[in-house]
Amino acid sequence: MTTDTHPLERRTRLLQAANEVGKQVTQILDLDALLPKTVDIICDAYNFYYAGVFLIDETGQWVMLRAGRGEAGKQMIANGHKLEIGGHSMIGACTRERKARIALDVGEEPVHFKNPYLPHTRSEMALPLVVGDKVLGAVTVQSVEERAFTDEDILTLQSMADYLAVAINNAKALKQLEKANAELLRAKTYEALTASTTQAIHWIGNKALPITTTIERMKADLNADVINPQSLLEDLWLIEESTRLILEVKENLLGPARETKPRPAMLADVVQAAAFHAGVPAGKLFVKEIAGTPLALADTTQLARAFGNLFRNALEAKARNVTVIIQPAADPEFVSVEVIDNGEGMPPEILEKAWAAFISTKGAGHPGLGLPAALHVISQLQGRISVTSQPGHGTTFHILLPASNDQPGDLSGGAKSVQLIDDNDPWAQCTADILAAAGKQVTRSLELKGTPDLIVVDEALESLPAADVVAMLGAAGVAAKTVVVAAALKVEPAAAYLRAGVKDVALKPYTQAELAALLRK
Amino acid sequence: MPKILLVDDEPLIQRSMQKTLMRAGYTVEAAGNCADGLKRFEAAEAGGAPFDMALLDLNMPGFDGGEASGAGLELLSRLIGLRPDLPVIILTAYDEVSKVKDAVGRGARGYCVKGREQSLLDQINAIFKEP
Numbered sequence: 001m002t003t004d005t006h007p008l009e010r011r012t013r014l015l016q017a018a019n020e021v022g023k024q025v026t027q028i029l030d031l032d033a034l035l036p037k038t039v040d041i042i043c044d045a046y047n048f049y050y051a052g053v054f055l056i057d058e059t060g061q062w063v064m065l066r067a068g069r070g071e072a073g074k075q076m077i078a079n080g081h082k083l084e085i086g087g088h089s090m091i092g093a094c095t096r097e098r099k100a101r102i103a104l105d106v107g108e109e110p111v112h113f114k115n116p117y118l119p120h121t122r123s124e125m126a127l128p129l130v131v132g133d134k135v136l137g138a139v140t141v142q143s144v145e146e147r148a149f150t151d152e153d154i155l156t157l158q159s160m161a162d163y164l165a166v167a168i169n170n171a172k173a174l175k176q177l178e179k180a181n182a183e184l185l186r187a188k189t190y191e192a193l194t195a196s197t198t199q200a201i202h203w204i205g206n207k208a209l210p211i212t213t214t215i216e217r218m219k220a221d222l223n224a225d226v227i228n229p230q231s232l233l234e235d236l237w238l239i240e241e242s243t244r245l246i247l248e249v250k251e252n253l254l255g256p257a258r259e260t261k262p263r264p265a266m267l268a269d270v271v272q273a274a275a276f277h278a279g280v281p282a283g284k285l286f287v288k289e290i291a292g293t294p295l296a297l298a299d300t301t302q303l304a305r306a307f308g309n310l311f312r313n314a315l316e317a318k319a320r321n322v323t324v325i326i327q328p329a330a331d332p333e334f335v336s337v338e339v340i341d342n343g344e345g346m347p348p349e350i351l352e353k354a355w356a357a358f359i360s361t362k363g364a365g366h367p368g369l370g371l372p373a374a375l376h377v378i379s380q381l382q383g384r385i386s387v388t389s390q391p392g393h394g395t396t397f398h399i400l401l402p403a404s405n406d407q408p409g410d411l412s413g414g415a416k417s418v419q420l421i422d423d424n425d426p427w428a429q430c431t432a433d434i435l436a437a438a439g440k441q442v443t444r445s446l447e448l449k450g451t452p453d454l455i456v457v458d459e460a461l462e463s464l465p466a467a468d469v470v471a472m473l474g475a476a477g478v479a480a481k482t483v484v485v486a487a488a489l490k491v492e493p494a495a496a497y498l499r500a501g502v503k504d505v506a507l508k509p510y511t512q513a514e515l516a517a518l519l520r521k
Numbered sequence: 522m523p524k525i526l527l528v529d530d531e532p533l534i535q536r537s538m539q540k541t542l543m544r545a546g547y548t549v550e551a552a553g554n555c556a557d558g559l560k561r562f563e564a565a566e567a568g569g570a571p572f573d574m575a576l577l578d579l580n581m582p583g584f585d586g587g588e589a590s591g592a593g594l595e596l597l598s599r600l601i602g603l604r605p606d607l608p609v610i611i612l613t614a615y616d617e618v619s620k621v622k623d624a625v626g627r628g629a630r631g632y633c634v635k636g637r638e639q640s641l642l643d644q645i646n647a648i649f650k651e652p
Binding site for chain 1: 615622633
């Protein structure tokens with residue numbers, strides 16, 4: 001030791017180093033970070049030439065260098081430096097005997113390994129890494145001076161090695177736990193996939209079977225002397241119905257599998273759009289949004305599909321009406337949505353299988369994919385969904401969706417006058433207010449008024465089909481100023497609007513940024 | 522009797538659609554990939570009996586023979602390049618509005634998700650009724 005001359009100062013530094021190792025190593029649970037940090041702390045605090053950490057390999061015959069100070073350490077690790085346990089090295093001997101070994105002059109040490117990467121070593125200490133009755137490896141500390149280690153050094157360094165051994169043991173245990181967890185997860189995922197695939201194949205097989213048997217029967221009937229048209233018509237119906245069910249499975253499974261594109265969404269509007277597409281009669285749906293509810297972060301096309309499935313279930317359960325309550329959740333990171341129907345409700349034995357695919361209470365005519373698809377969509381959006389139900393009283397779905405902030409946008413540019421062709425719903429009201437506040441001239445009407453710069457048509461119009469509105473605008477020569485907006489877009493109508501000459505078809509803007517982009521279209 | 526070119530690589534869908542269209546009164550010629558579809562279209566033009574419409578699958582073997590996502594759009598562009606007023610409908614298994622915009626931008630007149638055949642027949646009839 002060349003720099004520490006005052007014994008008290010030296011002792012203080014050693015104790016601080018021991019404390020630092022103790023503090024740091026217990027916080028690091030990644031061996032690749034823990035071991036290099038430890039050798040650096042030891043060398044810096046004691047001003048040693050070299051320090052390294054060896055761990056016993058899987059065979060139990062060797063100790064492998066896992067961290068080493070400086071360039072020498074790097075090269076030895078790259079070369080796979082290892083020493084035999086019990087062999088002719090201080091580390092090998094110390095690991096076997098579980099006892100510290102010190103060579104105050106390595107020239108005199110009978111088991112010292114002459115390392116070509118560390119030619120200036122004159123003193124060396126090997127400290128075992130032991131936890132309980134288990135030896136994990138050893139730490140080597142080397143100095144360029146003879147007799148560099150005092151009794152105090154040995155004590156503090158062994159105490160450091162003990163801390164380190166505990167930390168290594170914890171890190172290894174965590175790694176084993178993570179590995180076991182990953183294996184369990186893989187096994188469970190595989191099991192779930194196999195189960196659902198088997199169910200899907202079984203279900204589709206059951207639906208396809210009537211097609212083949214009916215066709216064989218029809219072939220035979222057509223060769224008969226007397227043809228029975230009634231029987232043939234019934235057979236055709238059987239084929240039609242089986243095919244419809246198989247195609248319905250494709251529609252349900254393909255939807256949630258698509259990549260989601262979350263954006264800030266006004267849930268009340270997505271709920272209205274979902275009800276419109278699911279055919280919920282006007283007057284049966286009540287949407288209550290508590291003032292101050294933030295926007296949710298969601299892919300609105302997918303979310304509308306999920307809400308649509310819940311509404312269809314409610315209608316099939318003979319609900320007299322459906323109430324949707326949207327409000328801030330107890331956790332400010334989320335928005336809460338409750339979908340409450342007063343239909344037949346579900347008994348407990350059905351409720352516990354509600355999320356399983358291909359299980360339906362409505363007979364063979366239903367694939368039973370509505371709720372699993374809704375679960376999949378909500379999960380993909382990082383939300384949660386649960387259900388409570390009371391037979392005879394109805395069912396309530398509790399949904400949490402991640403909250404989102406409005407995204408500010410510059411509304412000063414783009415169209416100066418805008419006509420909104422929309423039913424009198426909260427989205428239209430909110431959009432009109434924002435545009436008016438930004439100094440735009442806003443008109444709201446189902447008929448063309450004046451010569452606006454931009455015409456925005458809501459696709460989900462209760463009062464008349466959007467296609468008729470687009471045709472009317474085309475006849476008036478203003479289709480090129482028109483953008484059709486929807487909470488959930490479908491391809492066939494989108495192609496038709498575009499072919500009719502509208503400027504664009506877009507997702508409904510729910511933020512100022514999206515509205516600003518719409519004005520600049 | 523309007524003549525339709527149908528290009529789809531799935532033989533059962535191809536045949537079933539061909540029968541439906543023939544039953545509805547159309548003459549239908551089918552191809553199983555982009556290259557064959559283009560060849561038939563060019564031959565019909567050269568032979569003085571051109572097609573009145575084309576129905577193209579979106580995802581099928583492209584001009585290099587490999588399965589390509591959106592290969593039907595390339596065939597669409599080639600056909601429109603040869604005859605700008607040709608009505609073309611794109612057939613697909615997916616609801617993807619971005620692809621619709623691409624298709625209409627290239628000149629497609631319609632877009633149909635497979636399994637909704639009645640919608641396809643309605644679209645075809647509507648196009649032929651256009652003045």
